Amino acid sequence: MAAYLIRRVWQMIPTLLGVVLLVFFLFKYFGSDPSVILGGLNASPEQIESIREQLGLNKPVWEQLYIFIKQIVTFDWGKSWATNESVANLFATRLPATLTVTVPILILEVVLAIPFALAVATVRGSLTDRAVMICTTVAVSISLLVYVILAQYLFAFRLGWFPVQGWTGNHWTNLTTYAPLPILVAVAVSLAPQIRLYRSFFLDEIGHDYVRTARAKGLTERTVLLKHVLRNAMIPILTNVSVLLPGVLVGSFLIEVFFSIPGLGRELLLAVNRGDYPVLQAFAIYLAALTMTFNLLVDLLYKLVDPRVVLK
Numbered sequence: 001m002a003a004y005l006i007r008r009v010w011q012m013i014p015t016l017l018g019v020v021l022l023v024f025f026l027f028k029y030f031g032s033d034p035s036v037i038l039g040g041l042n043a044s045p046e047q048i049e050s051i052r053e054q055l056g057l058n059k060p061v062w063e064q065l066y067i068f069i070k071q072i073v074t075f076d077w078g079k080s081w082a083t084n085e086s087v088a089n090l091f092a093t094r095l096p097a098t099l100t101v102t103v104p105i106l107i108l109e110v111v112l113a114i115p116f117a118l119a120v121a122t123v124r125g126s127l128t129d130r131a132v133m134i135c136t137t138v139a140v141s142i143s144l145l146v147y148v149i150l151a152q153y154l155f156a157f158r159l160g161w162f163p164v165q166g167w168t169g170n171h172w173t174n175l176t177t178y179a180p181l182p183i184l185v186a187v188a189v190s191l192a193p194q195i196r197l198y199r200s201f202f203l204d205e206i207g208h209d210y211v212r213t214a215r216a217k218g219l220t221e222r223t224v225l226l227k228h229v230l231r232n233a234m235i236p237i238l239t240n241v242s243v244l245l246p247g248v249l250v251g252s253f254l255i256e257v258f259f260s261i262p263g264l265g266r267e268l269l270l271a272v273n274r275g276d277y278p279v280l281q282a283f284a285i286y287l288a289a290l291t292m293t294f295n296l297l298v299d300l301l302y303k304l305v306d307p308r309v310v311l312k
Contacts, residue, residue, distance in 0.1 A: 082276045
């Protein structure tokens with residue numbers, strides 16, 4: 001296990017380096033000139049050149065790359081070009097709000113989808129199965145914006161169960177008062193495709209010979225489903241969860257904008273509009289590192305779920 005872990009961490013280094021180079025050169029040669037964006041339409045060439053000098057954009061490419069890698073290693077991204085706020089402080093102050101929303105979304109999405117999908121898979125071909133498939137297909141076809149408008153109108157405006165928007169400095173107040181409605185919307189949007197996907201995983205396992213053998217041995221249907229089918233289907237489910245992480249973060253960005261949550265998502269969209277490259281670059285690198293780390297944890301969970309898995 002230790003040798004596998006060390007080898008995987010070592011393999012992550014060149015992958016992360018490739019991401020760093022890709023991010024640097026994409027922003028360098030394919031993005032808009034940030035000095036022009038920050039200078040505005042009425043800026044003179046002298047003002048633009050002065051901004052380029054302040055930002056270090058007039059330095060040689062190799063020197064800019066060295067500074068960029070140094071920022072990554074030291075976790076010192078400098079200051080935002082648009083607000084002059086420390087990028088590290090920006091992430092530290094906005095991350096709690098994002099985690100308050102994304103962590104419950106990810107947990108509820110998986111915890112609710114698994115039993116629903118397993119229940120539907122056990123009655124394959126029945127009226128219930130067809131009804132659920134039709135409902136999930138319709139749910140997948142509806143835009144997130146429709147869910148947001150409907151939830152805000154029905155649960156906030158008409159019934160008054162939740163506030164339409166808002167956020168405070170108290171974590172518990174945010175989690176119990178302002179976060180439930182955004183979480184409800186996000187889970188409602190993501191639950192339908194996950195049920196369809198997990199259902200296919202369970203159906204694939206139910207069709208295997210070991211399930212028929214277990215039933216022939218006299219095991220109850222509950223034991224067959226929970227001890228055999230569910231456990232063997234957890235491998236593709238865990239793989240899907242590792243892929244879900246970036247999608248949950250991106251989806252939460254839209255939720256943060258619609259519900260005025262001061263998280264990383266709203267800050268990232270503002271950085272895109274401002275051409276605030278330090279914020280965008282830091283987020284891209286952090287997201288890549290987080291995704292690789294999460295994938296590593298999922299690989300380790302494979303061994304816990306199925307002892308037959310050999311980590312090489």
